[in-house]
Amino acid sequence: MATTLSSGAAAELPIRSQSVRTRRPPTTSRPEPPLPRSESTNRAEASRPHRRSSQRSASGATTAATTTTTTSTATSSRHHPHPSQQQQQYHHQQQPDMSAAAAAAAAPHGHASAGDDHRNGADAGVSTHRSATGTTKQRYRTVIPAPSGNYAFIKTIGQGSMGKVKLAKKEGTNELVACKIIERVSPDDGRQSREEREKADAAREDRNAREAAIVSLLNHQYICGLRDNLRTRWHWYMLFEYVNGGQMLDYIISHGKLKEKQARKFARQIASAVDYCHRNSIVHRDLKIENILISKTGDIKIIDFGLSNLFSPEEDRKLKTYCGSLYFAAPELLQARPYTGPEVDVWSFGVVLFVLVCGKVPFDDQYMPALHQKIKKGAVDYPNWLSSECKHLISRMLVTDPKQRATMQEVMNHPWMLKGYNGPPDNYLPRREPLTLPLDPEVISQMTGFKFGPPEYITAELTKRIKSPKYQAAVRRLEKERERPEPIAKDAEKKRGFGFDFYKRRNSVTSKDTLTAASSEGLSLGDDPLNAFDPLISIYYLVREKLERERNHVYIDLQQPSKAQQPPPSSSQTVMPVPPSPVIRPKEKHSLADIVPPQPVHNAEPRSRQRTRSHSEDQPREPIQGGLLSPDMVPAKKESTAAGILRRLSTRDRRKEPPATASSTDGKPPLRGSMSMRAKSLGHARRESIQMRRAKREAEAAAAQQAQSQTTEPQRSYQSHHHSVREETDAELVDSDIRGETSGGSNERLEPEDPDLVKPVFLKGIFSVSTTSTKPLSEIRADIKRVLRVLGVEFNEIKGGFSCRHTPSINHAERQPTVMTEGGNEIEFEILIVKVPIVSLHGVQFKRLAGNTWQYKALAEQIVRELRL
Numbered sequence: 001m002a003t004t005l006s007s008g009a010a011a012e013l014p015i016r017s018q019s020v021r022t023r024r025p026p027t028t029s030r031p032e033p034p035l036p037r038s039e040s041t042n043r044a045e046a047s048r049p050h051r052r053s054s055q056r057s058a059s060g061a062t063t064a065a066t067t068t069t070t071t072s073t074a075t076s077s078r079h080h081p082h083p084s085q086q087q088q089q090y091h092h093q094q095q096p097d098m099s100a101a102a103a104a105a106a107a108p109h110g111h112a113s114a115g116d117d118h119r120n121g122a123d124a125g126v127s128t129h130r131s132a133t134g135t136t137k138q139r140y141r142t143v144i145p146a147p148s149g150n151y152a153f154i155k156t157i158g159q160g161s162m163g164k165v166k167l168a169k170k171e172g173t174n175e176l177v178a179c180k181i182i183e184r185v186s187p188d189d190g191r192q193s194r195e196e197r198e199k200a201d202a203a204r205e206d207r208n209a210r211e212a213a214i215v216s217l218l219n220h221q222y223i224c225g226l227r228d229n230l231r232t233r234w235h236w237y238m239l240f241e242y243v244n245g246g247q248m249l250d251y252i253i254s255h256g257k258l259k260e261k262q263a264r265k266f267a268r269q270i271a272s273a274v275d276y277c278h279r280n281s282i283v284h285r286d287l288k289i290e291n292i293l294i295s296k297t298g299d300i301k302i303i304d305f306g307l308s309n310l311f312s313p314e315e316d317r318k319l320k321t322y323c324g325s326l327y328f329a330a331p332e333l334l335q336a337r338p339y340t341g342p343e344v345d346v347w348s349f350g351v352v353l354f355v356l357v358c359g360k361v362p363f364d365d366q367y368m369p370a371l372h373q374k375i376k377k378g379a380v381d382y383p384n385w386l387s388s389e390c391k392h393l394i395s396r397m398l399v400t401d402p403k404q405r406a407t408m409q410e411v412m413n414h415p416w417m418l419k420g421y422n423g424p425p426d427n428y429l430p431r432r433e434p435l436t437l438p439l440d441p442e443v444i445s446q447m448t449g450f451k452f453g454p455p456e457y458i459t460a461e462l463t464k465r466i467k468s469p470k471y472q473a474a475v476r477r478l479e480k481e482r483e484r485p486e487p488i489a490k491d492a493e494k495k496r497g498f499g500f501d502f503y504k505r506r507n508s509v510t511s512k513d514t515l516t517a518a519s520s521e522g523l524s525l526g527d528d529p530l531n532a533f534d535p536l537i538s539i540y541y542l543v544r545e546k547l548e549r550e551r552n553h554v555y556i557d558l559q560q561p562s563k564a565q566q567p568p569p570s571s572s573q574t575v576m577p578v579p580p581s582p583v584i585r586p587k588e589k590h591s592l593a594d595i596v597p598p599q600p601v602h603n604a605e606p607r608s609r610q611r612t613r614s615h616s617e618d619q620p621r622e623p624i625q626g627g628l629l630s631p632d633m634v635p636a637k638k639e640s641t642a643a644g645i646l647r648r649l650s651t652r653d654r655r656k657e658p659p660a661t662a663s664s665t666d667g668k669p670p671l672r673g674s675m676s677m678r679a680k681s682l683g684h685a686r687r688e689s690i691q692m693r694r695a696k697r698e699a700e701a702a703a704a705q706q707a708q709s710q711t712t713e714p715q716r717s718y719q720s721h722h723h724s725v726r727e728e729t730d731a732e733l734v735d736s737d738i739r740g741e742t743s744g745g746s747n748e749r750l751e752p753e754d755p756d757l758v759k760p761v762f763l764k765g766i767f768s769v770s771t772t773s774t775k776p777l778s779e780i781r782a783d784i785k786r787v788l789r790v791l792g793v794e795f796n797e798i799k800g801g802f803s804c805r806h807t808p809s810i811n812h813a814e815r816q817p818t819v820m821t822e823g824g825n826e827i828e829f830e831i832l833i834v835k836v837p838i839v840s841l842h843g844v845q846f847k848r849l850a851g852n853t854w855q856y857k858a859l860a861e862q863i864v865r866e867l868r869l
């Protein structure tokens with residue numbers, strides 16, 4: 001829920017740990033009327049508004065001529081006049097946060113209960129159906145007729161405060177999407193007057209439209225992309241690329257805290273995505289560990305732009321909506337101070353980074369006011385095993401005074417971020433030129449969803465900005481910089497915020513002037529005609545780039561191994577980023593990335609492969625403190641490659657195994673126990689040999705990568721694709737080798753495996769295997785059931801695991817309502833048993849579906865501890 005300050009009163013964030021935003025009040029089942037094609041929108045269609053004017057849908061219904069974007073509420077209201085839409089008019093004000101502020105003012109305080117969400121989720125799927133006898137029946141909607149095709153729901157994969165997220169499959173293909181279902185209209189539950197409801201709905205509609213507009217424009221490999229978008233009378237259906245590697249949170253539960261090297265890889269990707277947003281005048285405002293998913297290639301994807309907004313560098317256009325998740329919220333938000341935008345993301349990013357490297361949040365307290373105080377104070381206890389550079393970076397991000405807080409430039413150029421890389425992360429911003437007149441009317445017509453106003457108004461406003469002395473002066477500065485000889489130009493780029501001389505800054509850290517300049521020097525807000533100069537200008541660029549992509553049928557391969565995982569060839573590349581090398585392919589083939597499971601890809605960085613692992617920063621010097629995670633969960637020395645994972649699993653096995661005097665070697669027929677030991681030894685020998693082969697391949701890969709660094713960008717992308725294919729072939733080979741040799745030798749192998757009881761996991765999926773075991777599947781299942789019963793967790797057996805539900809008990813006598821107890825107590829999650837084919841182990845994987853993140857984390861960790869696999 002978004003909240004605003006009421007006339008100067010000190011606003012406190014509502015007590016809850018979920019994102020603070022409007023949440024639907026309870027609903028009753030509502031039949032969904034037949035879907036009007038006129039409200040269907042998609043990116044492809046949106047790019048061809050003129051041709052669409054008289055198209056006919058398959059059913060023969062005329063497609064509305066003027067519904068061109070995901071968010072043209074004015075148009076769609078003609079078909080389904082919603083009370084809130086009747087009030088909607090174009091807002092000509094320049095304050096970009098106006099709609100959000102209105103939302104805040106109107107937002108109902110309080111979350112619906114988990115039970116409400118279930119009802120809503122069901123309602124979200126309701127449709128009417130005319131039977132053969134002509135009577136109208138109500139039934140759950142199972143198919144979403146999106147403009148790009150019909151998508152059938154498979155199952156619920158997530159639940160946030162805004163509604164359910166369901167996995168859906170495009171009919172006739174294997175393309176999977178994550179469908180976010182958001183209600184548009186609050187039911188009358190008697191708690192609000194009609195006016196209040198309508199006001200809240202209008203505000204929520206603005207936010208949903210803005211989310212859809214923003215995610216449809218962003219094009220970045222570490223941001224979850226919108227595939228399609230459909231608005232019906234009652235719901236928004238946002239179809240996102242399905243990110244199937246799990247949540248970062250589950251990854252942390254699986255691995256405990258991450259080693260700094262692994263955390264750095266993720267942090268660089270987060271920085272890349274966040275900087276890209278900021279340079280496009282977009283602030284996320286809800287960065288938190290739950291909003292970071294991991295793709296099958298092991299890269300991050302940022303989700304949930306539901307609280308994002310445009311920001312402006314102008315002092316008088318600061319944002320005033322105080323939203324986000326409490327644990328991750330910047331102190332100025334708790335104090336209800338107006339803010340520009342990027343600085344609140346830097347704080348949240350600092351909290352995320354702390355969670356990555358420490359496995360817990362930096363500010364925590366069961367008692368809400370105490371938690372507020374801790375955040376406002378910003379005092380962080382850093383574990384002594386954290387490297388001093390990492391500590392320094394986090395401490396620069398968690399500075400309570402936003403003016404003193406590090407900018408994204410400082411973050412990206414911090415020595416901790418650069419370690420092992422040749423430069424700061426690339427933000428993948430396409431190369432841009434300053435805007436000139438005349439403006440493209442097609443671009444203007446697509447600048448919807450932000451309540452900028454009608455096209456004529458947008459044109460007039462943009463023209464005014466482009467002609468303004470400030471913009472023209474910024475353009476002249478840019479031209480001069482570009483004309484200068486390279487070293488001077490680079491220096492100027494630095495001043496413009498592309499580069500950041502961390503050491504210079506650190507050296508001058510005693511200088512008051514430099515310190516107070518920190519926040520503004522990063523983005524050079526308002527000085528750079530190409531970056532975050534003005535929201536209107538940024539959106540013009542984004543829409544123009546989107547139209548170009550659609551026209552040329554060029555897409556970034558969202559699944560391709562990321563270039564930013566590898567150290568950039570030179571820092572100069574980052575000084576003026578070039579567009580990512582696109583994979584050119586016909587539009588309809590875009591979905592193939594989803595059909596074909598992504599190939600295992602090496603994440604290793606060429607430099608670290610070539611050198612000996614000499615520095616010890618990634619190894620904790622002592623066991624985890626604080627007891628949140630069991631020491632077992634701290635991975636042993638970990639490499640980022642599959643080989644590293646294999647080695648780790650193997651090491652763990654060795655530790656568990658008895659000395660090599662086992663009966664497996666004495667020639668006697670093994671008893672049950674010794675048989676299993678023999679199987680383990682065999683598995684060991686096999687794994688050792690796999691490791692050697694892997695190590696050899698790694699060496700080859702390192703050599704190949706060295707050669708690759710001299711190739712051109714398209715070549716590199718081609719080769720990396722090839723490299724992935726080779727990796728999978730190898731993996732398959734190894735797998736069949738194991739099968740051949742161990743068949744009959746392991747009781748684990750002899751056990752018939754019901755495919756419904758276990759889910760195979762691709763190599764990259766090992767990432768989220770929390771615990772692996774050589775125990776037979778039946779034993780693991782029995783163990784899980786035992787532990788769940790002991791802990792009082794309700795469960796159902798489902799395909800591949802267990803669906804679980806738990807309501808943690810709270811001692812109300814002891815304390816006040818806490819973060820943990822807000823917004824409903826119930827936790828829903830799945831425990832999946834996965835099969836790790838190559839090493840022939842089983843792994844247990846957790847997946848949160850609903851409920852409080854930290855309660856879930858604590859419970860999952862307790863289950864893992866009790867399982868002792």
Ligand SMILES: Nc1ncnc2c1ncn2[C@@H]1O[C@H](COP(=O)(O)OP(=O)(O)OP(=O)(O)O)[C@@H](O)[C@H]1O
Nearest residue numbers: 019158159160161162163165178240241242243304
């Ligand atoms: N593209 C995706 N692929 C896979 N899972 C997804 C995807 N998008 C969302 N999810 C799942 O659904 C959950 C809720 O999604 P999302 O955060 O967008 O909803 P929300 O209502 O905005 O949540 P919140 O209340 O936390 O802000 C996520 O935590 C994640 O588990």
